Amino acid sequence: MWQNLSLRGRINLLLALLLALGLAVNIGRQVAEAGPRVQAEDQSVIRLAREFIEMIVADLNEAPDPDARLNQIARDLSRLRHVSITLRDAGGHPLTPPRLDADADTRAPPAWFVALVHPEQTAVSVPVSIRGKPASLVITSHPDDEIAEIWDGIVTQLEVGSVIALALFFLMMNVVGRALAPLQSLAEAMGKLEGGHYDARVAPGGAPELAAICTKLNHLAATLGEAVEDKRRLAERAVSLQDMERKEIARELHDEFGPYLFSLRAHASALAKLADGRDPSADAVRKHGSAMLEQINALQQFNRRVLERLRPVGLAELGLRKALESLSRLWRQSHPDVAIETVISPALGPTGETADLTIYRIVQEALTNVFRHAGATAVNVVIEPVEQMTHDGRGCARVRVSDNGRGMEPGQKLGFGLVGMRERILALGGTLNVVSGDAGLTVEALVPTASS
Ligand SMILES: Nc1ncnc2c1ncn2[C@@H]1O[C@H](COP(=O)(O)OP(=O)(O)OP(=O)(O)O)[C@@H](O)[C@H]1O
Ligand SMILES: [Mg+2]
Known part of the structure; x- marks a missing residue:
């Protein structure tokens, strides 16, 4: 599949994976840190509440109505976040109603997340005695609030992060698309060149490297076109030169070879006639002989001239x-x-x-x-x-x-x-x-x- 993807597709896919990975790592880090964070928060809240209660109940017995004062304290403290405080009698029965947990501001975390963070509810009992009657204020931690808060943070980050990642992805897709746009035109121009259309050109654009390649391809196409045109002209000229040369040689063979051969033939038949006669004149034979020699010389020279034109004289010999x-x-x-x-x-x-x-x-x-x-x-x-x-x-x-x-x-x-x-x-x-x-x-x- 990767092999079949275009360069643009590969870059975009990599980018998308990278953004998704970044988001996942960030969320993963928050999930991993949620457990220790909840625990630390839990302990610090309980410690604070305990110190606070110990401080308040120290002078409880000096109040005009210690029972009413204790109930008041328990009611006031029930408004605290992350922790609930209940007043119990010596037998451990609650004397104040249990707190109702409901935080409408945050989203309820899913069960898997709660199980992952694994909260342990901690309860600490602070003994109090009112006029010698033993009771206790039980501080119970409520990490659900903290878990819900963390979950809410994670979901918000996931939403905001996804929007930013998507925006980034589309932006980069656009930039990459523009930068690589000339590749398509380059491929088309190369296809045309392959098909012999040397006037194909690409408008230089995109990234500087690609623009330089476009310019070079245009130059290459122009040079190729010129070379092919030169070759065509040369072939045309070669054919016409060959034709001219052949015509010239044919004319010379006709104009020069023909008359000499005709004259040689005339001299040869005159010689034959002389030989048939009774008393051939030596002068006449000599005359014909030397005329024939002259013509043979001329023919040889002519022959050399033609050969010279056909190939450089002496190259093979010399x-x-x-x-x-x-x-x-x-x-x-x-x-x-x-x-x-x-x-x-x-x-x-x-x-x-x-x-x-x-x-x-x-x-x-x-x-x-x-x-x-x-x-x-x-x-x-x-x-x-x-x-x-x-x-x-x-x-x-x-x-x-x-x-x-x-x-x-x-x-x-x-x-x-x-x-x-x-x-x-x-x-x-x-x-x-x-x-x-x-x-x-x-x-x-x-x-x-x-x-x-
Ligand atoms: N040695 C040289 N000094 C100066 N200019 C030259 C020289 N050789 C070639 N040129 C230039 O290059 C041109 C091309 O040369 P080329 O031999 O290809 O063609 P040409 O001599 O004009 O014609 P032909 O086709 O008959 O050879 C010439 O017309 C001339 O202007
Ligand atoms: Mg020349």
């Missing part, structure tokens, strides 16, 4: 180190005014084909960005292994490209270059950081490698 050096060389040739320093740590072992391609693409895009946007005079490329491991035990390579250019404009959105870079790295389980300042921009990526 390896990452040489391919990157060749890339820097090309940039140095086209931009001699920019100092490009490339450091590839000797400790970097083989990283695997996928990581190689990713590292190459990161450096390629970062360098392109430096020359397109940074206006830098120096750029540093460092690739080194790092201690950090991925969760599946693979090692990582850190790729850092930093320039001393103008840095990114504040609020600048990432374009396809950096978003694509991030997607590639995330797909491998790595991370990308772009830090921009007055001193230039640094792109730092952790790329998981094949080696551990």
Whole structure:
């Protein structure tokens, strides 16, 4: 049952139990103290009454009418609370009527309470002698009054305490309810996010901690929405780029491959015809042969160009180190005014084909960005292994490209270059950081490698 209770329900239940316990402890304490309290009160009243009577009866015989005086004393004393005094003759028979106990002011205690307090009626006899005739004044304690008073106090406290506890409970329930109100909105917003509605937001409210969580969730939703939108745009762009590339390659195959093949075919059939003739001219054969060679050369170059576009030339053949050096060389040739320093740590072992391609693409895009946007005079490329491991035990390579250019404009959105870079790295389980300042921009990526 406890598990099924909401947080609000649990807090309220605990609060109710706590208040009820407080009330019960207080009442329990009063009930426990009732017995000793009644007894102490009893004894003190009897002692007082006895001293009082002894004092009064001392000079009784000097009164003009001692009998009347004694009866008067007995009647007067019968009005005392908690104690009754009866006059008895020598045989123990009462000479004054017994006192009638009735206290309308207090509520009658229940039998169990009376039994619990367990009162013992105490009676003390004070002997008196009037003109030599023995009699006695019997003082009897009446703890019922005291018990009723205590019971009345307990009931009143229970009533007042219950009202206060109820008021406190409703007040706290209200406060807790208000403080935890955003939890419901948070759960709803999370459900919407789960369903792909990244525009879901929660109005920050309630306790400060919950308000902070609401704000963070809103931020998270916004970031998630942007990331998903970036991904969608990237996928769209990838599809359209792929289409464009295919169309371009098809056009080149058609425009370049087609004529060369046609011309080769023409030369080949001319050669075949020459061979069928009686006396083939060596010059004519040579002419066709060299034309065919030229066209085959052109075809080879064309073939290389297409392959270059399909994948970075030389990455597999030369390896990452040489391919990157060749890339820097090309940039140095086209931009001699920019100092490009490339450091590839000797400790970097083989990283695997996928990581190689990713590292190459990161450096390629970062360098392109430096020359397109940074206006830098120096750029540093460092690739080194790092201690950090991925969760599946693979090692990582850190790729850092930093320039001393103008840095990114504040609020600048990432374009396809950096978003694509991030997607590639995330797909491998790595991370990308772009830090921009007055001193230039640094792109730092952790790329998981094949080696551990
Ligand atoms: N090294 C840099 N120095 C200064 N600004 C930069 C640098 N690199 C990137 N930027 C800024 O960040 C923006 C996003 O870069 P990104 O590579 O994502 O897109 P892009 O280069 O504009 O276009 P493309 O999709 O063709 O790469 C750039 O438009 C540029 O304003
Ligand atoms: Mg770019």
